[in-house]
Amino acid sequence: MAELYRFFNSTPDDKRTYQATDFAQFFTNFLGNGFFNGLSVTANDSMVVGVSSGSAMIEGHQYTNTDTKDLTVDGADSTNDRIDRVVLRLDANTDKRYIKAFIKKGRTIASPSPPDLERTDYIYELSLAQIRIEAGKSFIDSSQLTDERGDNDLMGRVQVARTIGDQINTVDIKGPNDTPDKYAEGISQFYLSGESDPEIMIAWFISLGVNPTDFGRNISSLRAYVHTVGNRTNTGLQTFTLFDWAYQQDYKIYGEWKRANNAISENVRWGAWHDTELIVDVVENENGKCVKFSSGRMECRFVTNMGSRAANGGGTYSNPYRTSALTWDFPEAFKKPPVVSGSPEIDSTSASARAMSIGFRSTTSSSAPFIQAYALSSSDVDVDVIFNLVATGRWR
Numbered sequence: 001m002a003e004l005y006r007f008f009n010s011t012p013d014d015k016r017t018y019q020a021t022d023f024a025q026f027f028t029n030f031l032g033n034g035f036f037n038g039l040s041v042t043a044n045d046s047m048v049v050g051v052s053s054g055s056a057m058i059e060g061h062q063y064t065n066t067d068t069k070d071l072t073v074d075g076a077d078s079t080n081d082r083i084d085r086v087v088l089r090l091d092a093n094t095d096k097r098y099i100k101a102f103i104k105k106g107r108t109i110a111s112p113s114p115p116d117l118e119r120t121d122y123i124y125e126l127s128l129a130q131i132r133i134e135a136g137k138s139f140i141d142s143s144q145l146t147d148e149r150g151d152n153d154l155m156g157r158v159q160v161a162r163t164i165g166d167q168i169n170t171v172d173i174k175g176p177n178d179t180p181d182k183y184a185e186g187i188s189q190f191y192l193s194g195e196s197d198p199e200i201m202i203a204w205f206i207s208l209g210v211n212p213t214d215f216g217r218n219i220s221s222l223r224a225y226v227h228t229v230g231n232r233t234n235t236g237l238q239t240f241t242l243f244d245w246a247y248q249q250d251y252k253i254y255g256e257w258k259r260a261n262n263a264i265s266e267n268v269r270w271g272a273w274h275d276t277e278l279i280v281d282v283v284e285n286e287n288g289k290c291v292k293f294s295s296g297r298m299e300c301r302f303v304t305n306m307g308s309r310a311a312n313g314g315g316t317y318s319n320p321y322r323t324s325a326l327t328w329d330f331p332e333a334f335k336k337p338p339v340v341s342g343s344p345e346i347d348s349t350s351a352s353a354r355a356m357s358i359g360f361r362s363t364t365s366s367s368a369p370f371i372q373a374y375a376l377s378s379s380d381v382d383v384d385v386i387f388n389l390v391a392t393g394r395w396r
Contacts, residue, residue, distance in 0.1 A: 020097075024060030031057050033126060034158040035149055039065065041086050041129035043140045047073045051086060051101045051128065057158050058090040059124050063099040071103050073140060076133045082108040085115055085148075086128040093122050101128070108133075117154065127154040174226070175200055176207035180236050181266040189227040194219035195245075204240065208257055208273055214296070214396035215254045215280075221245050222254075230264040238270065254280055255294035283332040288389070290332040298395040300330050300338070306385045309346060309356060309375060321375035323385050330391055333366040338393025344373045345386035353381035363391075 006026070010016045038054020048070050055064040073084060083106040090099045104125070106115045112132075117125040130146040148154045172190045174182055194201045194212070198219050204226075205211060212219040223245045230236025237260050244252045256276040261268045275295040283290040288302030310321040330338075342358045355376040361369045373385050 020061075021092075027057070027060035027062075031060070032156075032159045033058050033124070034152075034156040035126075035128075036158050039088075039128055039149065040147065041131075041145055043142050043145055045139045045141055047075060047138070047140060049073060049086065049103075049129075049131065049140060049145070056088055056099075056126065056155075058088065058099055058126060059092075061090055061092075061099055063088060063090075065101070069101055071101060073103055073131060073133065074105060076135055076137050077108045078136050080108045080110055081112050081135050082106045082133045083112045083114040084131045084133060085117075086131065087117065087125045088128065089118075090124040091122065103131075106133075127151075173197065173200060176204045179266050180230060180261050180264045180268055180270065183228045183230065183236070183264060185231045185264055187227075187229050189225060192224040192226065193245075194222040194224075208240065208255075210242075210255070210396075215242075215244075217244065217249075217254075221249075230261070236261045236264050236268075236270075239276075240273075252280060253278060253294070285331050287329050287331045290330065292332070292395050296394045296396045298332065298334060298338075298393055300332065300391040302328055302387070302389045304387050304389075306373060306387050308382050309344075309353065309373065309385045310380050310382055313375070315375070315378040315380055321378075321380065323373045326371045326387070328368045328371060328389060328391075330366055330368075332395065334391070334393040335365065335395060336393065337363045337365050338391040340368045340389065340391045342371070342387055342389040345388060346383055348381055348383045350379060350381050352377035352379040353383060355379075356385065358387070365393075 006022055007018055008016050035054060035056040038052050039056060040052045042050045042052065044050065050068045050070050051065060052068055053065050055062065071086065085104040085106070087102055087104045088099055089102050091097070104115050106112055114130050117127060119125065127148045129148055131140060132144045134144065150156070173192065174190065192201050192204065201219060201222065201224065204224065212222060221244055222242060224240060224242045227239045228236065237258065240257045242254045244254065256278055257273045258276060259270045259273045261270050277297070278294040279291055280294050281292040288300055290298055290300040292298050304326065306323040306326060309323060311324050313319050313321040315321050340360065340363050344356045344358055346354045346356060348354055356373045357376060358371060358373050360371040368391065371387065371389070373387070
């Protein structure tokens with residue numbers, strides 16, 4: 001066990017020397033493996049491919065390619081394909097000590113697969129691209145290349161090192177009442193688990209004015225990301241995104257809330273939360289379609305043919321022509337009775353025949369009873385009436 005501290009200048013009586021591995025270990029504290037920019041692989045209709053200029057980081061060691069580097073690919077088999085890889089290889093063995101681009105040759109077989117990347121204590125490879133060497137073909141074109149720089153398992157962009165990322169989701173967690181000055185300038189974020197951090201998750205829910213039961217879930221099934229942007233002189237903005245942990249729920253996003261302030265300062269508190277309205281669920285059956293929004297709003301729609309406009313009544317003021325009655329059972333129940341409205345659609349050239357109004361009895365949270373369209377004239381034109389119904393309320 002030792003305390004390590006570096007880097008310091010030497011004195012005549014106290015020599016301080018450091019190895020390249022010391023610097024590499026230092027960089028792995030905050031920089032992960034991957035590429036910074038460039039390093040695309042191109043074909044030029046020969047058996048030579050080019051790696052463009054660019055830079056990368058591998059296990060704390062930096063790599064830069066200043067100009068296009070040509071790599072020669074072995075010739076094709078006459079019968080079977082093979083898949084090669086263009087790799088960046090860190091070799092830390094004493095007789096090597098480099099990072100270079102290589103062609104890593106695959107096996108020539110009927111159903112080829114790319115060669116595995118080598119990752120040991122001394123050798124670490126990242127893949128730039130795959131090359132499919134087609135049987136009997138004497139050149140490589142762009143259709144045979146597969147760019148792998150975007151795959152985080154194979155290459156990926158240089159990111160914050162995992163050692164920092166792990167602590168961001170533990171040490172860096174904050175509560176909803178922490179003032180803006182408690183957050184780092186620039187961009188910061190942390191992850192919340194309702195299973196491992198139930199108390200602080202509940203505190204955020206109280207701040208937002210929601211409850212896990214609003215979403216029909218236990219708190220242990222919920223997760224969130226808190227993303228904060230700001231600096232000392234400009235506006236700060238915070239976003240809270242709530243989602244489901246269970247794949248059975250299709251990792252549903254239940255809501256996104258935002259709040260702001262005018263500086264990352266201890267003297268400035270956060271403003272009120274505002275919903276970013278997202279669709280969180282859609283329920284559809286023979287009674288129509290309901291759309292649930294993350295704000296708690298729900299809108300249900302139903303279109304149905306009610307038959308003849310003169311199915312009932314005698315065409316008088318006291319006994320007007322009217323359609324048959326309908327009770328609309330909503331596809332999904334509301335938290336309380338919604339506002340229901342509707343319009344009759346009548347395909348007739350007669351203006352008096354089209355003059356109709358929709359009425360209904362008091363709604364409940366689950367239905368709108370006895371909906372009818374009433375004629376506003378004595379016209380006895382026999383034509384069907386299409387109801388277009390809308391119910392708007394809240395699901396939570």
